[in-house]
Amino acid sequence: MTNFQPSIKLSPRRYRRKGEPYVWLSGGTMALGMVMIVAIVGLVVIRGTSSFWPSEIEQFTLGDGRVLTGSVEAERPLGLGDLPPKFDGTPWKQHELPASRENLGPAKLDGTPWKDEDIPSEAPRELLIMQGNQESGISGSYFTWVKSDIPDLQRFQAGNPHSYASAVVARKPIAGIARIERLEKGVLTGFVVAVKDGDEVKIAKTDGRTLDEVWAVFGQERDKAVAVYEERVRLETDELGDANAEIAEYDRRIKRIAYDHRDSKMFVAAMQWLNKQYDLWVAKRTPPEEIMSAHGGDTGNIDELRRRQLAEYETILQEWRGTLSTYIGDIGKLTAQYPLTDAERVYIAEVFGIMHVRADVFATLFSLTDLKVKQIRANEEKATFTLETADGRSADIPLVKVVRAWRPNEMGFFDKLGVYFDRAWEFLTAKPREANSEGGILVVIIGTLIMTMLMAVAVVPFGVITALYLREYARQGAIVSAVRIAVNNLAGVPSIVFGIFGLGFFCVIVGGSIDSLWYPELLPSPTFGGGGIMWASLTLALLTIPVVVVATEEALASVPSAQREASLGCGASKFQTIWKVVLPQSMPGILTGTILAMARGAGEVAPLMLVGAVKAAEDLPIDGTSPFVHLERKFMHLGFHVYDLGFQPPDTDKTKPLVFSTALVLLLLIGLLNIFAIRLRNRLRKKLQTSHV
């Protein structure tokens, strides 16, 4: 017989002693955390993805008689305090909304009975109506907050006439209305009633055509106009851009030579004279407009006309190119005027050479492309369409400005889905327009990616070497402990402090030294001496070093001493042991540190504002112009972009949806980087797995 008795009743004390409440407590804490994470991510995902949906366009009649035609872009609850009391004089309570018949009383204020359509089915709220139409002739308010679903409009009008002015008294969808996104000045809302090419009317509703027929022609003509526009943009960015880059490079070389001889008065004077003469020559160029007006005769065929203009301009340019020598003369003539030393004459000869090459580029590639661009520009806005607003006003808009157009009230679900993905795709792959409030964020994504990669490339070797020294080589003692504590404490330094350090050290001291050594001719405008992607990456690398050092130290410590002994016992040196045995086995831990560092660095914004992230940077740090990698360039960053969209824009209503979309992209980007690194780590772990016998 034993004394053991199974306990049937669990007293609270025994229960507590069993540890059950702590299990529940820790489980509950984790559940709370999970709920919060899901809520945050869910909010970002929902708000971030819903903004591309083409919502219906309705007509809203307001209390003061205004008529708005637009889509609902946002809504917020209307405070109960704004509502006049119920019919029995008591205030409204939240649970009584949306209003029901008993709360509204037996009859309306004027004695007529309530009808079903008088009773709102939703609680009162404010809606943000986007109308757009910032165009002379049809302009109205772009965004308007209106009050909707007021329980008792008559009482509301009597009790709160000021608010009633912006209350919706009627709303109805309108057939055939279009929403048009433009390159500039935002969206349009209205009917497309005519399409014109110059003075020629291609199709018009007034000729008895239906809106659908006009819409079809509008689509075709718009595609044609955009194709021409895209050709013009290509010419501008590619060919004109290349020519400009080349000319800028020649300018830089001439400036450099001038800078190197800044102490020789004669040389400076000669350079001044040369530059002046060159500018005089440039001023004599026949502007493309002159050719275009001289040869503007009506030939009927625009392509033929353009070819003729181009050929004519080419001969004029050739002739003009030949006159350069009469302006800058030759070295003999120059040195007769400005006595130069022999060494200086060599450099002046080089300047002559560069000026001639520069003149070649200027007189051929640059000027001819200039003409082509201007030819297209002169005609591209001729094709227009007529937009008629719901209140009957109309305006002619160039077709070339149309980015996208759709008629949401005529579209089925899948058509809308098409527009949705089209807009989402544009957001991901286009450049920003209109002070970032429209267009896409491709440059921002790439800027963030490059910066994060550069940061990882900088931080991993530095952090790993530091950790290796601290853990494997340094004699453990007070100094190493102090260093370790200092490194760990770096993680606690506010990131803006790192930004200030980066600005002071990298940009000003290091960048400034680079500029004065290698780019003195461009001073005072900085090359490396300002913010740039390299300095931003290095600043973030400093910021994230503790993460890598701590993770690496732990990984090194976790390599069993038996492995080190085995290697040393085979006659390996300490370095060989570290390189061949310890480091490979620490790799998963090092990668964990890298993942954490990248996640931390990619999301950091504050220091970047000081060392190179900017609101708008068209040029990427990596592109097709030599030397292809431009680490001195400023860049755009997703985190900074979120801040910029949310707090800096001229119109927050316009950019608010983009804040969430950008935040979502940032989350996804960090998530993808992490998934990549985690998969890499898991593969390594699998390879290194030690079976415990």
Place this chain on the structure above:
Amino acid sequence: MENGAVIQHQQPRAESGTIPHPRFDFGEGKKSRREGEIEESVVLVENFNLWYGKSQALKNINLAFPKNRVTAMIGPSGCGKSTLLRSINRMNDLISSVRCEGRIMLGDADIYAKDQDVIQLRKHCGMVFQKSNPFPKSIFENVIYACRINGERDKTKLEEICERSLKRAGLWEEVKDRLHENGNSLSGGQQQRLCIARAVANDPDVLLMDEPCSALDPVSTSKVEDLILDLRENFTVIIVTHNMQQATRVSDYTAFMLLGEVIEFGRTDKLFTKPDKRQTEDYITGRFG
């Protein structure tokens, strides 16, 4: 410790042409051997003392380990046998508080000499540890690790060394078809033999084994023991063991250590049947320790 064997250190004969080693006489030879046969020693420990910080772990050790023989070191835990073993390839250098005095000769080189290259020394003293510790690399890479360290790149040579070492370790037949599998995929006994193969790949003079079978099952143990007997052909083996049966099975000579001192050293059959010292008898009969 002048018991069990009369040791006569002899100067190396310069004219012999072989690597000169100190020679010593074991007095009574093994039964199969002639009385007074002279054995050649490889490792010679002279007046060796070692301290961990302030506590002395080895006290005035004098021992000579004969060539191509298996010498076992037995004794209770903490008697210093592992420390002595690890002193021979200077593994104790890794512990910063260790201090030592006296000489250990490998051949005619003083391994504690100031200009001694520890890395070269370890290449001449292969070591096998208590717990098998293959690297998380392929079997092939494990075996040729030492060659990789030496910068050997010739693939045929590496393969040759790998095969020879695995054959010496008696593992070749079992793994020859899966040389590129992870070393950790082998069983415990195979892993230990893989470690032996890795240790002999360098062609060391001495093979130091620190309780190589303590983590193995009886079947694997007997395989490793057979292997140790075979290894004697090519190497001088020094083995630390807790298992006295194992010592009798595999060793030619045995040293009994207690509290940092060598109590008795001699031929294994003699030490286990007619020990000279009282402490030895007590220990081997299980009266203490």
